[in-house]
Amino acid sequence: MAAIRGDPAQGSQAKTVAIINPRRAIYNIQAERPPSEERTTKVRLDMNENTAGPAPGVLRRLRNAVQATQLGAYPEYESARAELARHFNVRAEELLLTNGIDDALKLICDTFVDPGDSLLIPNLTFTMYQFFHSVAGGKTKVIHYDSKLRLPVHRALAALRAGPGRARVRWLALANPNNPTGTLIPKDDLRGLLRAAPGTLILVDEAYFDYSGETVLPWIRRYPNLIVARTFSKAHGLAGLRLGLLFARRGLTDWMRRAQAVFPVNSLALAAALAAINSPHDLRRHVSDVLEQRHRLCRCLDSLGVPYAPSAANFVFARFGPKAPEVARRLARQGILVRHWSRDPHLRPYFRVGIGTATEMRRVVRALEGLRSLIEPQDSALAWRGAARYSPLPTHG
Numbered sequence: 343m344a345a346i347r348g349d350p351a352q353g354s355q356a357k358t359v360a361i362i363n364p365r366r367a368i369y370n371i372q373a374e375r376p377p378s379e380e381r382t383t384k385v386r387l388d389m390n391e392n393t394a395g396p397a398p399g400v401l402r403r404l405r406n407a408v409q410a411t412q413l414g415a416y417p418e419y420e421s422a423r424a425e426l427a428r429h430f431n432v433r434a435e436e437l438l439l440t441n442g443i444d445d446a447l448k449l450i451c452d453t454f455v456d457p458g459d460s461l462l463i464p465n466l467t468f469t470m471y472q473f474f475h476s477v478a479g480g481k482t483k484v485i486h487y488d489s490k491l492r493l494p495v496h497r498a499l500a501a502l503r504a505g506p507g508r509a510r511v512r513w514l515a516l517a518n519p520n521n522p523t524g525t526l527i528p529k530d531d532l533r534g535l536l537r538a539a540p541g542t543l544i545l546v547d548e549a550y551f552d553y554s555g556e557t558v559l560p561w562i563r564r565y566p567n568l569i570v571a572r573t574f575s576k577a578h579g580l581a582g583l584r585l586g587l588l589f590a591r592r593g594l595t596d597w598m599r600r601a602q603a604v605f606p607v608n609s610l611a612l613a614a615a616l617a618a619i620n621s622p623h624d625l626r627r628h629v630s631d632v633l634e635q636r637h638r639l640c641r642c643l644d645s646l647g648v649p650y651a652p653s654a655a656n657f658v659f660a661r662f663g664p665k666a667p668e669v670a671r672r673l674a675r676q677g678i679l680v681r682h683w684s685r686d687p688h689l690r691p692y693f694r695v696g697i698g699t700a701t702e703m704r705r706v707v708r709a710l711e712g713l714r715s716l717i718e719p720q721d722s723a724l725a726w727r728g729a730a731r732y733s734p735l736p737t738h739g
């Protein structure tokens with residue numbers, strides 16, 4: 343929508359004032375900004391990255407790919423797509439390359455969401471589902487976790503049921519494992535949801551699959567409403583290059599391809615991804631290191647009386663008590679970044695700690711032990727009440 347007063351092309355004497363308005367949906371959206379800058383010199387446990395970065399073989403392949411022809415030419419995708427499809431055991435037409443999962447979410451919205459459509463999400467989950475859905479002009483409904491931090495599937499089923507005067511939910515987004523809780527949704531629940539709502543798209547975001555080992559990827563042929571997302575940003579240590587994958591039945595991928603940019607992914611990201619899938623030993627070693635360090639962090643939390651959610655990912659969501667923001671600030675002063683929610687009354691007592699290398703986790707454990715006096719031990723039965731009550735701010739008016 344653009345209103346322009348005074349037109350210089352017509353040589354008018356009137357003062358030229360141009361007011362360019364955005365689409366209605368954009369008015370109520372806050373610009374999403376990365377939480378901090380200058381992170382690379384710090385212990386980065388705030389964004390669930392692999393802090394060690396990619397495997398040495400991936401770096402070698404990338405260095406070889408930095409050549410004039412490779413950089414000067416537009417990317418070519420078909421043989422890479424075929425190789426990725428073989429690796430993931432799907433057909434090439436069941437896979438889309440995206441600029442990270444973030445871009446995949448935008449693609450889902452560009453393809454399937456009309457203004458006023460509904461997205462269903464758990465109350466505490468990855469914020470980008472709601473963000474892109476709101477940009478598309480959609481409304482968001484939430485299902486609240488229970489006080490044991492489990493997703494009540496009966497509530498999700500009730501919300502999915504279209505009824506008289508109630509529009510069908512357009513899509514349901516589930517991160518599995520979930521961010522920030524690290525928890526998994528049982529496969530039976532996922533199956534129940536996919537079966538109960540064949541007219542609703544269900545995205546299962548498996549950004550942390552390499553840590554959890556749990557996947558519904560083989561189900562894409564069984565459920566025409568299922569979309570699965572994966573990324574190279576997490577276990578593969580390639581967050582800076584931005585490469586994500588979407589998997590679905592051909593009917594869905596064909597629609598999405600229509601809405602997609604011709605060159606959505608850069609050639610270096612592709613070269614790195616191909617090297618990464620051919621380095622399974624490095625991936626296994628990284629995952630096993632993370633599981634060991636996660637265990638070390640959990641032992642430390644046990645000794646501090648800090649309850650934490652059972653994590654299937656490379657981070658732990660824990661309740662540090664009312665002084666959690668102060669604990670996070672003190673950690674930051676020591677160069678350790680964690681994700682906290684100081685401004686939200688329900689989430690203020692919690693933070694999410696990523697799992698870094700052994701050296702980094704040794705530092706974290708020492709730092710947390712040094713802050714013991716600020717940490718309030720809590721009975722784990724009562725730990726998740728605040729998180730269960732939290733509601734994300736509506737980004738749509």
Ligand SMILES: Cc1ncc(COP(=O)(O)O)c(C=O)c1O
Pocket residue numbers: 389390441442443444445468517518520521547549572573574575581585586
């Ligand atoms: C559940 C989930 N999905 C997707 C992403 C983003 O992935 P990408 O870097 O591929 O955009 C994140 C990042 O934190 C995440 O937690």
